[in-house]
Amino acid sequence: MPLSITVPFGAWPSPITSERVATAQTTLIDVLLHEGVVYWIEGRPLEAGRHVLVRLGDDGAGVDVTPQPFSARTRVHEYGGGAVALAAGAAYFSNFADQRLYRLDGSGVPTPLTLAPASNDAVLRYADGQIDATRHLWIGIREDHRTPGAEAANTLVALGLGPAGGESVLVQGSDFYASPRLSPDGRLLAWLAWDHPDMPWTATRLWVGEFDGAAVTNAVMVAGGPGESVFQPEWSPDGLLHYVSDRSGWWNIYRREASGAAVNLCPRTAEFGRAQWGFGMSTYAFVSADQLVCTYTEDGTGKLALLNLQGGALTPFDLPFTEFSSVRASAGRIAFKAGSPTVAGAVVVLDAASGHAAIVRNTAAMADDPTLREYISTPRLIEFPTSPGETAFALFYPPANADCHGPPGSLPPLLVKCHGGPTSSASRSLDLRTQFWTSRGIAVVDVDYGGSTGYGRAYRDRLHRMWGIVDARDCGAAASYLAANGLVDAARMVITGGSAGGFTALSCLTHADPALRGLFRAGASHYGVSDPEALTRDTHKFESRYMDWLIAPYSDAGRQTYIDRSPVRNAGRIGAPVAFFQGTEDRIVPPSQTEEMVAALRRRGISALYLLFAGEQHGFRQAIHIQWALDAELYFYAALAWR
Incomplete structure (x- = not known):
C-alpha cells in the first residue's frame, strides 16, 4: 500500500469518479x-x-421480468410507487410511457388491461393495486386527467381481469386515496383518504367498508382525522385490521379489536411509520x-x-x-x-x-470492491444547538482517502446537504454520491433539520408555517457547529440541496440575516423551488396545497409571507455564486422557476451556472446526466468557492 501523501483538502485524487458513481449505482x-x-x-x-x-x-x-422497453413506474402523485402487484404467477404493472396497466405472465409478453391514451398524454394513471384473486379484480388508485384545465380526480377503482374487463369506481369524493387492503375473507375493504390542504403525514383518515365485488357499502371511519397521520393499514391472517398512527406523538402500530377499540401494540418513542411520499410503502408485515x-x-x-x-x-x-x-x-x-x-x-x-x-x-456493486473500502467515509450522528432550548440532528461525514491527508494545520471545506421533502430525512445508507465528495477531501454534513421524519410528530411540526426559516436556521447551525469545533474550514463552506432541499439552500443564501447567508461561499440547487408563489399556481395536485402548511394559505393576507420567503424575490441579497440543475420534463418544479432565478442573478452580475437536462423529470435518472451534474458542481465550487 502506498504511503499517504500531503495534498490540499478538496484536491485529493479519488477512484470514486463521477462516471463510476453514475454507472455503478x-x-x-x-x-x-x-x-x-x-x-x-x-x-x-x-x-x-x-x-x-x-x-x-x-x-x-x-x-428480469419486465422486458424492454417497458418501465414499471407510475406517475400517480408524480412520485409514484406501488407500480406492481403480484398474483398467481403473474405481474400486474403500470408502464411509465403510457401509464396503462399491463398483465405479464409466463409468456413474457405484457398484455394491456386498460385503454390506450387518445394522445401522447397519459390521462389515466394507476397505482397501489391489489389483486382480488377470487373475483378476478385489480383494486387500486386511479388518477384521472381527462378534463382539461381541471384538477385530476383521484378515486379507488376495481378493474376486471377477465375477458369482459370493465372498470368501476368504488370510492370517490376525497381528494386523495391510498393503501386499499382487502380482508382475508374478501368481505371488507380498508383504505386511506385525505383532502386538501393536508398531506398524508399531517392528517389522514382510515376507512373500512363492506365489499361485494361490485360496490363498497356501509363505510365507516375507524381512525385518523385532524392532527393524526395514519399509515399502512394491513389485515392480519386472522382478519384483524392493523395500522400505524402518530396519535401518541410517535408513529406506533395499532390493532383494531373486534369491539372497535384501538390498541397500541408497542408504545414507544420510536417511529414505526414514514412520510408517505410514494405508494406501496411498508414498514411491517x-x-x-x-x-x-x-x-x-x-x-x-x-x-x-x-x-x-x-x-x-x-x-x-x-x-x-x-x-x-x-x-x-x-x-x-x-x-x-x-x-x-x-x-x-x-x-x-x-x-x-x-x-x-x-x-x-x-x-452499488462498486462499493463491494475491497480496494475502495479505505476511501469510504463513515458518518456519525451529531446533535447541535439551534434556537434557544432546541437541538437538531445531522450526519457528519469527515474526509476519507487512504492515499491522502491534508496539510498540517489546515481544515477541509464543507458541503452542507439539505434533503428533500422537506418532510424526509438524511439517508443512513451508503451513497456513492456523498463518497464522491469525501474521498476528495471535502467534509459533508447531511442535515435532519426541524421538520424531518424519524424524531416524532413534534419535531416534524417544527416546520409548520416555518419553511425557509427553521430549515435554513438549522442548516446554518450545523455548519457553524462544525466550524466552531474545528472540524471544517469556516471560510470554505457551501450548501446544496434537491427539490425542497434546493429551496432550503437558496433560503440560506437569501436569508434576511446577513450572518446566515454569509456563512456560505457558494450554493447549488438541484431542481429546487425558487418561487413558492409559483408553486401554488403551477405544480401537480398532490403538493398543490402543501404550501398552506409549510408557509401559509395563499391569499391577499398571506401573500407577503410568500414574498418574504421567496428566493427569487430576494435574489438581490445573494452575493455568492449559485449552480442550478434542472430537468426539462419536471412537473413538480417546472424549469420556468429555475430560469427566473438564474436570470435574476445574471442581471446583477452574480455567477449562475445553469444546466438543463433533456428528458429528465424531478430527479435525474440517466447515467450521463448524473455524471455531468456531479462534475459540474465540483468544478463550480473548486473555481469559485474553494480557491
Whole structure:
C-alpha cells in the first residue's frame, strides 16, 4: 500500500469518479415477496432510468421480468410507487410511457388491461393495486386527467381481469386515496383518504367498508382525522385490521379489536411509520397471526424486529444495517431493503425462524470492491444547538482517502446537504454520491433539520408555517457547529440541496440575516423551488396545497409571507455564486422557476451556472446526466468557492 501523501483538502485524487458513481449505482425502488419468491424493482441509469421488475432466480441471480422497453413506474402523485402487484404467477404493472396497466405472465409478453391514451398524454394513471384473486379484480388508485384545465380526480377503482374487463369506481369524493387492503375473507375493504390542504403525514383518515365485488357499502371511519397521520393499514391472517398512527406523538402500530377499540401494540418513542411520499410503502408485515416483523427508527437509527402481537414484546434482529424499508413476509421468509454507512441499498432475505440474513442484490456493486473500502467515509450522528432550548440532528461525514491527508494545520471545506421533502430525512445508507465528495477531501454534513421524519410528530411540526426559516436556521447551525469545533474550514463552506432541499439552500443564501447567508461561499440547487408563489399556481395536485402548511394559505393576507420567503424575490441579497440543475420534463418544479432565478442573478452580475437536462423529470435518472451534474458542481465550487 502506498504511503499517504500531503495534498490540499478538496484536491485529493479519488477512484470514486463521477462516471463510476453514475454507472455503478442502480436505484432500488421496492422489494416484493410473493409465495416465498423475492422480487424487486430497480431503476437503471444506463437504461435511461428504466424501472425493471426483477425476480430472484433459483441460482441466486436476478432475472428480469419486465422486458424492454417497458418501465414499471407510475406517475400517480408524480412520485409514484406501488407500480406492481403480484398474483398467481403473474405481474400486474403500470408502464411509465403510457401509464396503462399491463398483465405479464409466463409468456413474457405484457398484455394491456386498460385503454390506450387518445394522445401522447397519459390521462389515466394507476397505482397501489391489489389483486382480488377470487373475483378476478385489480383494486387500486386511479388518477384521472381527462378534463382539461381541471384538477385530476383521484378515486379507488376495481378493474376486471377477465375477458369482459370493465372498470368501476368504488370510492370517490376525497381528494386523495391510498393503501386499499382487502380482508382475508374478501368481505371488507380498508383504505386511506385525505383532502386538501393536508398531506398524508399531517392528517389522514382510515376507512373500512363492506365489499361485494361490485360496490363498497356501509363505510365507516375507524381512525385518523385532524392532527393524526395514519399509515399502512394491513389485515392480519386472522382478519384483524392493523395500522400505524402518530396519535401518541410517535408513529406506533395499532390493532383494531373486534369491539372497535384501538390498541397500541408497542408504545414507544420510536417511529414505526414514514412520510408517505410514494405508494406501496411498508414498514411491517405479518409472519403469522401472532407475530409481525417491523422496522422502526429510534435515536436516529433504523432497526428490524419481531413484534409479538399478544404480549407486545419487541425482539430486534442483530443485523449490520441502520436503515430498512419495503418490509415483506411470506412462507417463512422476510425480505426488505436495507443499508448502512458501508452498504448501499440492498435486497436482503431473512429466515424468520433462524434469523439468518443474506444480501441477494446490492445496488452499488462498486462499493463491494475491497480496494475502495479505505476511501469510504463513515458518518456519525451529531446533535447541535439551534434556537434557544432546541437541538437538531445531522450526519457528519469527515474526509476519507487512504492515499491522502491534508496539510498540517489546515481544515477541509464543507458541503452542507439539505434533503428533500422537506418532510424526509438524511439517508443512513451508503451513497456513492456523498463518497464522491469525501474521498476528495471535502467534509459533508447531511442535515435532519426541524421538520424531518424519524424524531416524532413534534419535531416534524417544527416546520409548520416555518419553511425557509427553521430549515435554513438549522442548516446554518450545523455548519457553524462544525466550524466552531474545528472540524471544517469556516471560510470554505457551501450548501446544496434537491427539490425542497434546493429551496432550503437558496433560503440560506437569501436569508434576511446577513450572518446566515454569509456563512456560505457558494450554493447549488438541484431542481429546487425558487418561487413558492409559483408553486401554488403551477405544480401537480398532490403538493398543490402543501404550501398552506409549510408557509401559509395563499391569499391577499398571506401573500407577503410568500414574498418574504421567496428566493427569487430576494435574489438581490445573494452575493455568492449559485449552480442550478434542472430537468426539462419536471412537473413538480417546472424549469420556468429555475430560469427566473438564474436570470435574476445574471442581471446583477452574480455567477449562475445553469444546466438543463433533456428528458429528465424531478430527479435525474440517466447515467450521463448524473455524471455531468456531479462534475459540474465540483468544478463550480473548486473555481469559485474553494480557491
